[in-house]
Amino acid sequence: MALCAPPSNPNTLIVKYSIVSLLRNAFSHHEQWPLAWRSPPPKPEYDVVIIGGGGHGLATAYYLAKEHGITNVAVLEKGYLGGGNTGRNTTIVRSNYFLDANAHFYEHSLKLWENLSADLNFNVMFSPRGVLNLAHSHADLEAYSRRGNAMRVNGIDAELLGLDEVRRMVPLLDCSAEARYPVMGGLLQRRGGTARHDAVAWGYARGADSRGVDIIQQCEVTGFSRSGNRITGIDTSRGHIRAGKIGLAVAGHSGQVAALAGLRLPIESHVLQALVSEPVKPVLDTVVTSGAAHFYVSQSDKGELVLGGDLDMYNSYGQRSNLPPVEHAVQSLVALFPCFSRLRMLRTWGGVMDMSMDGSPIIGKSPIDNLYLNCGWCYGGFKATPASGWCFAHTIAQDRPHALNAAFTLDRYAQGRVLDERGAGPFAWAH
């Protein structure tokens, strides 16, 4: 067995996943694989404690260890790894943003995605199958032309497609003149696509653990101990933990945990739903989105159509599905793809989104000296996972943001530097 012991934690033996380890474990009927990460009891003190064991928190711990050599780190998770929004999204990865700050950040993320399986030695099944935004009007085409040009100026791939190109690329799409949403073209980012969301949490967890990070599940944060403008320790359901620096990466529950530290955030929590159909043979080899219908669909490797759309549009912490948005998503699917009308829907679910007031995230310092914030991910936290962790680790380690997340500060709202995520002009009441 190919074994290597990382110097930071000589008690952990990590199997390097490869064809050799796969063959070797085949002889023992795959019953001898070691656990991918340890589950140690919490230590009394850490240099850095990350609250939230989803993709963003685990990626932060991984890059703290890998890029900054900070390994006395714990990740605290209330439930189980990736049981929140990491396991509830629709796995789409893209960097087709208009405004510079978002474009550079998400493009950095996409570049990390492109090498993530090799970097983590864990197959995150990144599949750059393309993300196609449909244009249904001349105004749509003008807007996509503008966005595509902005992307190309920023060094990001973008192609404006005409109707014939869209028809060839997505033959099942209703491109007829009688279509409910007539198709006139689209904006395509070929390097975008999908990834296996659970594997992202597991891969980052394994990579962080192998570098000495303690991953502590079933550990809920219940309060903070303060001394002046610093947090000295964290009260948890598994005891008190002292911490030098604290990073908050709890997505939809950011407001709840921040309130424990006496902070209010420009965030509302809303439920966002998705659903999958029964599995069918491969019929759709790209991600198709429609801004007019507020809808997107792709096909998973298991054959299910994965679809979703809007928020329920009222404050909610209910991690479950409600029928009106499901009906909207299915109506949109059938309007765009009449051939799917006889598919049955298999599963629906909901996740709690941290909707920021300008649609863009917050990664940066907080009003408390040693508390750092990572929140406001709205509809798009999954694709941001690698860059979010990478930038958050830099911000925590250096006590200042990296250039890539310098615009994502909490104080931008009070200073009038809001970053309109859609590139459609700033307004204060995005959510």
Place this chain on the structure above:
Amino acid sequence: MMLIHCPHCGARDVTEFTYGGAGAARPADPAAADDPQWADYVYMRDNPRGLHDELWQHSAGCRRWIAVRRNTLTHDVIATARPGELPPR
């Protein structure tokens, strides 16, 4: 399906209504409010997990704004009234 009891029309499906948010009070003296107070009013949210007093418009019904006390975790509608007339908690 969530039912909201409109004080004017009776119990109606949630799809007849448009959500209007928490409806925080504007600064009492707008001319005297400073930038942090305005930023707090415009952007900051209490975002509770539990009871939430909020405004909804019965947009596909009588089109009037109503006050709703709702649980954000269970979606239970606890009370509805005309704006400003919800009973104290």
